[in-house]
Amino acid sequence: MRTPYCPYCYHELPAQSVMYRCSGRIGRGGQRCETAIDPLLAAYTGDTTPKFPAFSARGRRRGHPACPQCGEVSFQRICGRCHNELPALFGEADTRLIALVGAKESGKTVYMTVLLHELQNRVGEQFGLSVMGADDHTKDMFQEEYEKRLYDQGVLVEATAPARADLNRRPFVFGISLTQRKWGVERLDRSLFSFFDTAGEDLRTKESVERNVRYLTAADGIVLMLDPLQMRAARSLAEPGAQLPTEPRAPDNPANVLARITELLHGALRTGRRGLIGKPIAVVFSKLDALDGTLPEDSVLLRDSPDREPLFDEADSAAVDREVRGLLAHWHGSGMETVLARNYETFRFFGVTALGSSPVRDDKGTRVSGYGVQSRRVQDPFLWLLQQFGTISKKKAQER
Template sequence: MTRLTCPYCYGRFAEKEIKFRCGGLHPIEGKPCAPGPDPVRGQVLGDTKLQLPVVEGNGKRLSARCAKCRIETTIQICPNCHSQLPVHYSKINNRMVAMIGAKFSGKSVYMTVLMHELIHRVGRRFDAAVTGADERTRKDFSNEERDLYTEGVLPGATQTAAAERGRAPFVFRVSLGEHRRFRSTLRHTVLSFFDTAGEDLESDKGVAENVRYLSCADGIIVLLDPLTVPNVMEKFGLDPSVLPQAANRADSPINILTRVTEVLQKLPGNGPNKMIDIPVAVAFSKVDALWEGLPQDSPLRQPAPGTPYFDEGDGEAIHAHVQALLYDWEGGQIDQLLTKNYRTFRYFGLSALGAVPAVRSPGQARQKVGGAIQPHRVEDPFLWLLSRLKVVTTGKD
């Protein structure tokens, strides 16, 4: 029996177990249902807002009748956390993409810029419509997008899982056109992103708090700061001031990858003699800081292809180039760890802003962007994962 995964709490359930929520419409007779406490949402998500009553029903059907007001409702909710599920959730593909990385690696900025690019430029490239799948995602993403692109300020630090119980993921719906000889159809995929705080990866306990999230991931993007790789600062003659803070040893790429790998190895189905099957995109952020030290023909400096598919040849060139750089930077331990533990992984290099942010002045609440946002290859890791998950096609020029 195929089991679904909630894009909000990552609990698993069968389609028939899906519940419904009363729509609160005016009944023909009697009074409409009134909102009240939902203990399940309070316990699982820490959400104490009043909600309309839960309606029992068979989730294989698209509606159920409220026993109190007798009104038919089509609002489906997760049986584990009572979050409203995206429309027709059980009938379409749903993918969980984990996004993790060290503190100061730029995850929150990267996620905002990535989704902005997917909604606009990359959406046109793939003939895809990308929209928020729920009201909170649409509202919060719009606020973060406005702060970054209009106000020119960077987001604040992500709260840890322990500090903010029930931190909600962003959930997006991707609709791709599929043109055949006699008809055109749409393929829908729901994507759930959870931004893991850097502090969550500084200890085994912190990583353990994200086990359920990682265990449900269909693909993982690990965002690493190349400036924390051994000898990079010296190799490129960079001033230590380009780092937001002195690098913490616990934040080093090898330590983060080791903790994540240990968590994945403990999941059901994995073992000491098995390779991890989840595809992992290892993305080095802030490569704009390295451009002056890279040759003009470096694949990392080339623009992303404009093809309506993931260009495998281009991806392989980037992967091989970053792999060679790691050994030159004395970061070969990273490659050895990935090669020995993961069946499928790929290296990427990107820049969310295209330049180093402005230095925060004393008393300034939030750091400024420092210029026009000019992202470089932010979509590559995500598109590679989508190609591995058969959401987008793969080609090779």
Template sequence: MAVNSTSPGTKKITCVICLEEFEWNERDAYRRESSGPAVRITLPPRNSAKWGAEVQSAVLRCPNEVNRVPHYFPVDFVLYERPVVIGFVGTTMAGKTCLLAAMSGEIDRQRLTPRGLRTVPVNLTEHYRYRTEVVDPFFDEGLAPPHTNRRELVSYTDAVLITTDDGRTFPLVFFDAAGEQLRGLQQDSMALRFLQRVDGLIFVVDPDLIGDGSGRAGTSILDDPTFGATIAGLRFRPMRGGRLQLPAAIAITKSDTLRFTAPVDRWLSRPTPANADREAIRQESQDAYAFLHQRRATAWLAPVDRFQWCTLHFVSASGASYLKSDGTPGAGRFVRPARPRRVLEPLMALLAMIEEHTTHAQGD
């Protein structure tokens, strides 16, 4: 993580939970026991033989409490490169929570390893609670993840440490943006911090809301509140030629329901590539763009026009049909355990664009 020195002996760091910056003296930390409150500790000097053992279970307490509740994150997150923050944008029913759960589950199952990205589980309470309550039931039993909590415009979802083949290590942090409510973001400090701090966005498209390609618009809407509100909130980010200098990807979810429809069938049956294939990404983006444009779903193509870099992907988080809930909490489920298809493709394309954008920015 890149840090900026402030007063002697302190560093400015970013909380990976709320994205607030604060100063840390590299010594004060906490240790969380299995029960009871976190206990304050003092870390040994970095050159001490005890440093490695002590820092592994240490956490930092962010001074910026969320809803008056303190939150903690591992010291590991401030020992490496600057966190890469990814935001997910989409309506409640677009399949965004399923995509997040599927992506997190695939990462935990080391699906990024063949692509040269090693992941390390983070000893973070929120991560294990998210996996136990959301990811594992989705993968093991086909239980549908609960919908995003609408009380917060932007919420931390999950995080993992990633190490590349060239030895770089950085935290990858996922945030869920309630796009349809971001119109009131001027009064929400967390949403404002998120929009100014996010490194890349994944816009989630619901194919259930678009036409069938026959010229009828189906239930397609003229203006997508999630996409429009998010893009409007980014208007103070750097731009060039009228386009935002921020990587974005569009994920067409529930693509398993279109697996016999061209060109979706071509991509869902395609083997997962071992490395990022730029030509394949370009071809899939063209096919996905044509797919949405033909169905008059132009509202979902706004990121292509507004972002300097934008890719499009066909994905399937569950790979199964959804059985509607009977109204009982937690009753929603799929016909079988989740079998994700291509859910990591938007993330891989986004990470490649972020790296390229960062390299160009450092060269300017």
């Protein structure tokens, strides 16, 4: 079993590097620790709220450690590198880190919001998944600032700020529980999943991409979000009235984004001249609703994922992959398939729409259209990764 990574700072976190934070209760001798700004936590998150002191528990073999200052036992574990409080399941459940990356205006933030909403509702019910925020920041911030704004107010969440400008940007960490039957026995599997929405500007140049080295290399799987409307051939096919991204620049071109991420991973993972990148990568083309008119009536991309069984439908996913590969030829992007085949052990193409129709702009900003959120296939990349991790089983493709 590999050494787990902290789901907040993405450093390796062996058991001996886990620290504790004083509980703040009055100790046996009547003493109580004072609070102060934690400089490490502030550096990683921008959180300057006074905290009780952090302390190491090295040398203690069993039980929960006592704060060396007040003597009171603490149950609050924190990462020794960033001082974020660790989820209760850390160390007991598999910790899976999923990197969500893409160029500017590719729709990552909206996609993440809709995906997590679906996992907590319709898709979660289908697969028997229990999806809960693993910390207070995730529980409060996701619901209030992302989910409610999009679904209740119809307002699109603002684009993610670049890493250099947003100290408060933190990952969303969710605990996922799933009951599976294997060999006639039901078993409860628990996993932690960490999502970090990197800004598009962080992927425009090689230098800015390198700020995300730790995040990408720690990830178990990668979701690469690309906007076909940033490809000139596809952009010209968009339906009338579709909201188009800014005129595409070379750094935001999907092929260039894929090339920079691939170069980064090769260097960080030291794959060598002949080595392949072992992390599964889901290459997701967003905003397909703007191109619905170019698809045949029987296109698999025009219908949502099958929801009849709590299994990953391999036949359906393979059909999506084949159709997107065909579209790439029309979008003048076939070279991307070759790049993936020559550099990754496992990859798959996906096509999604998080909103179902193009958003509209008014004096209050960018809003969901009058049809509301009508997502299609947003769960496919995540379910594919879950199947790659062995979290869910797959329905095998039918013999033809």
